[in-house]
Amino acid sequence: MANDKEVTIYDIAKKLNISPATVSRGLQDHPAISKKTKKKIIEAVDKLGYRTNHFARNLRQQETKTIGVMVHELNSNFITSVLAGIEKVTTEAGYDLIIAHSSESMKKEAANAKNLFHKRVDGLIASLSFDTTNLDHFAPFKSKNVPLVFFDRVEQDGHNTVVIIDNAKCGYEATSHLIEQGCKRIAHITSSLQRNVYSQRFKGYKDALFDHELPFDKKLLIVADLSEAAAVASADKILAMKPRPDGLFITNDFVAAVVMRTLKEAGVKIPKDIAVVGFNNDAIGKLIEPQLTTINYPGKDIGEIAARHLINHLKGLGTLQQTNTIIVRSDLIVRKSSLKKGR
Amino acid sequence: MANDKEVTIYDIAKKLNISPATVSRGLQDHPAISKKTKKKIIEAVDKLGYRTNHFARNLRQQETKTIGVMVHELNSNFITSVLAGIEKVTTEAGYDLIIAHSSESMKKEAANAKNLFHKRVDGLIASLSFDTTNLDHFAPFKSKNVPLVFFDRVEQDGHNTVVIIDNAKCGYEATSHLIEQGCKRIAHITSSLQRNVYSQRFKGYKDALFDHELPFDKKLLIVADLSEAAAVASADKILAMKPRPDGLFITNDFVAAVVMRTLKEAGVKIPKDIAVVGFNNDAIGKLIEPQLTTINYPGKDIGEIAARHLINHLKGLGTLQQTNTIIVRSDLIVRKSSLKKGR
DNA sequence: TTGAAAGCGCTAACAT
DNA sequence: ATGTTAGCGCTTTCAA
Numbered sequence: 089m090a091n092d093k094e095v096t097i098y099d100i101a102k103k104l105n106i107s108p109a110t111v112s113r114g115l116q117d118h119p120a121i122s123k124k125t126k127k128k129i130i131e132a133v134d135k136l137g138y139r140t141n142h143f144a145r146n147l148r149q150q151e152t153k154t155i156g157v158m159v160h161e162l163n164s165n166f167i168t169s170v171l172a173g174i175e176k177v178t179t180e181a182g183y184d185l186i187i188a189h190s191s192e193s194m195k196k197e198a199a200n201a202k203n204l205f206h207k208r209v210d211g212l213i214a215s216l217s218f219d220t221t222n223l224d225h226f227a228p229f230k231s232k233n234v235p236l237v238f239f240d241r242v243e244q245d246g247h248n249t250v251v252i253i254d255n256a257k258c259g260y261e262a263t264s265h266l267i268e269q270g271c272k273r274i275a276h277i278t279s280s281l282q283r284n285v286y287s288q289r290f291k292g293y294k295d296a297l298f299d300h301e302l303p304f305d306k307k308l309l310i311v312a313d314l315s316e317a318a319a320v321a322s323a324d325k326i327l328a329m330k331p332r333p334d335g336l337f338i339t340n341d342f343v344a345a346v347v348m349r350t351l352k353e354a355g356v357k358i359p360k361d362i363a364v365v366g367f368n369n370d371a372i373g374k375l376i377e378p379q380l381t382t383i384n385y386p387g388k389d390i391g392e393i394a395a396r397h398l399i400n401h402l403k404g405l406g407t408l409q410q411t412n413t414i415i416v417r418s419d420l421i422v423r424k425s426s427l428k429k430g431r
Numbered sequence: 432m433a434n435d436k437e438v439t440i441y442d443i444a445k446k447l448n449i450s451p452a453t454v455s456r457g458l459q460d461h462p463a464i465s466k467k468t469k470k471k472i473i474e475a476v477d478k479l480g481y482r483t484n485h486f487a488r489n490l491r492q493q494e495t496k497t498i499g500v501m502v503h504e505l506n507s508n509f510i511t512s513v514l515a516g517i518e519k520v521t522t523e524a525g526y527d528l529i530i531a532h533s534s535e536s537m538k539k540e541a542a543n544a545k546n547l548f549h550k551r552v553d554g555l556i557a558s559l560s561f562d563t564t565n566l567d568h569f570a571p572f573k574s575k576n577v578p579l580v581f582f583d584r585v586e587q588d589g590h591n592t593v594v595i596i597d598n599a600k601c602g603y604e605a606t607s608h609l610i611e612q613g614c615k616r617i618a619h620i621t622s623s624l625q626r627n628v629y630s631q632r633f634k635g636y637k638d639a640l641f642d643h644e645l646p647f648d649k650k651l652l653i654v655a656d657l658s659e660a661a662a663v664a665s666a667d668k669i670l671a672m673k674p675r676p677d678g679l680f681i682t683n684d685f686v687a688a689v690v691m692r693t694l695k696e697a698g699v700k701i702p703k704d705i706a707v708v709g710f711n712n713d714a715i716g717k718l719i720e721p722q723l724t725t726i727n728y729p730g731k732d733i734g735e736i737a738a739r740h741l742i743n744h745l746k747g748l749g750t751l752q753q754t755n756t757i758i759v760r761s762d763l764i765v766r767k768s769s770l771k772k773g774r
Numbered sequence: 775t776t777g778a779a780a781g782c783g784c785t786a787a788c789a790t
Numbered sequence: 791a792t793g794t795t796a797g798c799g800c801t802t803t804c805a806a
Contacts, residue, residue: 091527094799095715096799096800097799098799099796106776106777107777107778108775108777108778108799108800108801109776109777109778109779109802110775110776110777112799112800112801112802113775113802114778116801120775120776121775121776121788122775122776123776137571139548139549140549140799140800141493141551141798141799141800142486142488142549142550142551142803143485143486143487143798143799143800144486144490144491144782144798144799144800145799145800145801146486146782146800147484147486147487147781147782147784147798147799147800148781148782148785148794148799148800148801149489149782149800149801150782150803157487162511162514162515163508163511163714165492165506166793168505168511169507172505173504184529184550185529185530186528186529187528187530189508190801205482206482206483206485207485207527208482208485228480250443282803316717332483340717342714344720346718349717349720349746351719352720371506371685371715372714372715372718374659374692375685375688375689375692375715375718375719376718376719376720377692377695377719377720406802437783438784439782440783440784441783446790449792449793450793450794451783451784451785451793452784452786452792452793452795453791453793454786454793455783455784455785455786455794456785456786456791456792457787463791463792464791464792465791468792483783483784484782484784485784485785486782486783486786487782487783487785487798488783489784489785489787489798490782490783490784490797490798490799491784491785491786491797492784492798506776528784532785558798568805612806650805705793716798
């Protein structure tokens with residue numbers, strides 16, 4: 089049953105009385121090889137059960153045909169959509185993926201970076217962790233000219249290619265929507281303002297307040313992580329405020345869902361007492377009650393675009409040089425959680 | 432800035448005036464190498480920025496140190512938990528992961544299998560897709576003695592190592608719980624009965640009915656896929672039944688959540704009119720209203736166990752031979768969606 | 775259109 | 791405790 093010996097191009101060459109070099113060329117569809125020979129090679133390959141030894145090839149070619157992906161977590165709709173987008177593009181282009189997640193820790197992120205560097209990925213796609221304060225762990229990639237593309241959570245120091253949405257605009261739209269629904273005291277629950285995504289959304293929130301002549305009250309800003317426990321705590325803070333807010337702009341759908349549950353348990357009516365807008369357009373938004381108004385964050389598109397740019401770069405195509413910012417469209421999806429007025 | 436030339440063990444050897452073999456041994460912490468020499472080597476490695484060429488090593492050792500994982504989708508709590516478990520164990524053991532998903536299609540599953548086979552994974556962990564009818568695409572692995580571990584959705588033909596929960600017992604417990612709550616007409620919404628997980632849960636459901644002297648009515652069995660659209664359709668079927676069921680045992684939390692939403696929109700009170708039990712213990716269960724009674728399916732444990740067994744096998748440890756079934760514990764989590772009586 | 779041969783970087787059997 | 795050397799399977803330059 090088990091035939092343990094691996095078939096190599098030498099076996100094929102011997103069987104066909106040709107040289108290994110010809111087999112190698114035939115397998116790569118080299119133009120100098122005759123149709124006849126190619127056909128014979130293909131047949132022999134099938135018959136003998138040959139499979140390419142990627143290690144030998146990569147050793148020779150000094151390419152790994154592997155792309156590293158670093159994300160903070162795997163457990164969100166948004167991230168899995170991004171991964172799906174990346175996978176689609178990279179698979180088509182013949183690249184493998186190594187996926188690493190940092191569990192929101194810079195330390196783990198640095199360890200992952202080191203690992204991927206030693207694995208010699210041809211390129212890297214990354215979103216930063218919660219507490220990442222510098223990009224030193226990416227320096228080795230730069231020094232070896234391994235291309236880097238960041239998405240979602242990025243450092244916009246002007247040195248990297250980044251794929252993002254216009255978070256400030258989204259924050260502005262979410263907040264303006266709440267204001268149009270008649271909200272006067274809008275709280276904002278978000279995460280580390282050190283991360284671009286959150287600081288930009290916060291900026292949009294403030295700008296919308298300003299443009300609608302509402303005061304910004306920093307007591308209405310709650311910064312916390314994205315866990316269930318933190319969400320419950322945030323909701324408790326909201327409940328304790330007096331006067332209570334009449335609108336919430338929350339930076340993450342899961343957190344929004346937990347907050348809504350906690351508020352409802354305390355007897356708050358949504359959206360009548362408090363209107364809520366989330367962020368991401370996760371599946372839960374349509375399952376909770378009332379259904380959640382949110383910002384559609386097109387993860388799959390982001391993943392595809394990031395991967396496409398990286399691969400073009402690897403192929404020497406694509407004009408994208410050093411600095412580059414790509415902004416993907418995103419829009420407000422209005423559902424019941426924010427409709428104080430109806431429509 | 433960029434120093435493009437890769438450092439090899441020869442460079443290190445030259446610098447230290449020792450042989451490449453010594454460097455290689457030093458790097459592997461070989462016992463025959465003196466402490467002093469090892470230290471010198473480590474220092475030179477750091478200084479020169481050497482990184483192992485895994486291709487050369489793998490080419491030499493005929494091992495890829497890579498494990499393939501095949502799943503049907505990435506977008507469920509259960510699957511990401513399993514992956515987290517697998518990753519934990521494999522990372523500790525120094526293995527990489529290649530993750531492939533079939534989008535519930537046997538065709539894609541077969542393509543993934545072929546790809547992973549050509550990538551020469553050292554082992555494979557897999558859960559079958561929705562419409563997989565045979566395991567022919569796994570035959571190449573068997574013929575090359577590449578170890579295989581299946582989990583969740585498996586084929587129990589007695590030829591493979593499988594890691595599962597006792598689905599029949601879980602189905603029995605879920606159904607019995609509904610009966611204890613006073614349900615007399617319990618419908619079961621599930622997926623392809625060709626898959627062990629669903630057929631076993633169905634068996635448990637029937638056995639519970641039988642043991643409690645309730646008739647099994649096949650009109651109360653709904654088989655569909657796990658999409659939102661199918662869930663809505665299933666709910667519509669429930670609404671059209673007369674008399675309506677007073678209990679539902681649903682094989683998946685997401686489906687249960689969508690069904691509950693649809694029923695509630697039609698004015699059904701849960702659990703008063705219809706009690707509901709789901710399956711998996713996904714995060715949504717605690718976010719919907721009423722919170723969902725469900726079966727806790729310990730994904731992380733499953734992943735860890737599957738990975739551990741595979742790796743033990745690869746190391747030549749572990750007594751597990753050919754046939755092997757590992758059953759992981761799992762339990763009912765009671766929440767409000769099923770409590771007709773209170774507690 | 776094909777072949778010969780060198781070499782990618784590492785490991786391990788065999789020396790010493 | 792360390793060195794010599796062959797070879798893993800492939801690609802590619804040079805030659806024919």
